[in-house]
Amino acid sequence: MRVGECELIDKIRRRARVGAELSLGIGDDCSSIVVPPSHELLTSTDLLLEGVHFRLDWTDLHSLGIKSVAVNVSDLAAMGARPVSLHLAVGLPVDFSDRQVEQFLDGVFAGLDRYGVLLAGGDTCRSKGPLVISVTVQGFCHRNQLITRDGAGVGDELWVSGTLGDSGLALSFLQSKQPLSAFLAERHHRPEARTLLGQQLAIQGLATAMLDLSDGLSGDLRHLLKASGVGAAVELERLPLSKEFRAELQRDPGLFDLAICGGEDYELLFTAGPEMRPTLERLSVEMNLPLQRIGEITAGPELQFYTADGLSYQPQISAFDHFESTKERSRE
Numbered sequence: 001m002r003v004g005e006c007e008l009i010d011k012i013r014r015r016a017r018v019g020a021e022l023s024l025g026i027g028d029d030c031s032s033i034v035v036p037p038s039h040e041l042l043t044s045t046d047l048l049l050e051g052v053h054f055r056l057d058w059t060d061l062h063s064l065g066i067k068s069v070a071v072n073v074s075d076l077a078a079m080g081a082r083p084v085s086l087h088l089a090v091g092l093p094v095d096f097s098d099r100q101v102e103q104f105l106d107g108v109f110a111g112l113d114r115y116g117v118l119l120a121g122g123d124t125c126r127s128k129g130p131l132v133i134s135v136t137v138q139g140f141c142h143r144n145q146l147i148t149r150d151g152a153g154v155g156d157e158l159w160v161s162g163t164l165g166d167s168g169l170a171l172s173f174l175q176s177k178q179p180l181s182a183f184l185a186e187r188h189h190r191p192e193a194r195t196l197l198g199q200q201l202a203i204q205g206l207a208t209a210m211l212d213l214s215d216g217l218s219g220d221l222r223h224l225l226k227a228s229g230v231g232a233a234v235e236l237e238r239l240p241l242s243k244e245f246r247a248e249l250q251r252d253p254g255l256f257d258l259a260i261c262g263g264e265d266y267e268l269l270f271t272a273g274p275e276m277r278p279t280l281e282r283l284s285v286e287m288n289l290p291l292q293r294i295g296e297i298t299a300g301p302e303l304q305f306y307t308a309d310g311l312s313y314q315p316q317i318s319a320f321d322h323f324e325s326t327k328e329r330s331r332e
């Protein structure tokens with residue numbers, strides 16, 4: 001990398017926009033955000049480490065930039081918040097070329113544009129080791145509309161957006177050195193955060209609890225159940241699967257567990273009272289985004305999966321875990 005740190009920050013600053021809500025952006029000691037009346041400021045941070053969360057021989061840097069924004073914005077979507085600003089801190093490997101830095105930043109700015117988020121600040125340094133990306137996002141939600149994990153009640157229905165398992169399937173292909181279709185590459189390398197859905201659920205007061213699926217349905221749903229002090233019964237035949245995922249299932253039925261345990265779907269999982277069903281079905285059509293009812297909340301406390309025959313089912317693979325995947329990779 002030949003560009004000096006000051007020059008790099010200057011380059012980034014020239015591309016960053018300042019908006020009404022971001023009264024101070026890059027260039028001072030802090031950024032400053034004006035929170036609208038009756039709203040709360042939500043903040044979430046994620047650390048992405050080369051070799052743990054991504055591999056540079058599997059992804060291109062432009063996609064990685066987009067994904068770094070999307071996976072963070074997804075956490076705001078999970079609370080029903082509108083994303084507003086983002087701080088980016090990167091440790092760039094010393095052997096990175098200017099072109100590589102440019103590709104990554106182009107991806108970050110493409111992600112920012114996609115979600116209408118302003119780059120408010122950050123930090124850069126050179127890394128003698130791997131690429132390190134730390135992203136902090138901030139957003140607003142009306143104080144009466146925030147959707148937390150702990151609001152699910154017995155009798156609520158369990159819903160999920162989009163389709164499940166595509167990203168996990170893509171990861172299994174990458175691990176076994178198989179090429180990815182354009183669809184699977186998009187789902188894994190450039191996932192879309194469901195920000196508009198999250199906000200609609202909040203504004204219309206439709207969901208009682210919500211989170212985004214980063215570690216897989218089984219693991220993430222357990223977080224929601226634990227926070228709410230309830231259980232759930234999930235009907236496996238109701239899980240939304242893409243055409244590509246179904247086609248692969250024909251070939252290898254064992255892949256089904258990826259829809260339950262595969263990570264990085266970045267879909268929204270939420271609970272809603274049964275009376276909300278018609279509204280949610282209408283919202284799904286309006287947003288052109290599948291919303292699927294997959295089960296219901298029980299007194300619990302356990303999470304149970306059922307087959308179409310009413311039999312209890314146990315997935316054969318454990319929940320997605322980045323560190324597990326690292327161990328897996330180090331054996332390669």
Ligand SMILES: [Mg+2]
Pocket residue numbers: 074075078211212213214
């Ligand atoms: Mg999350």
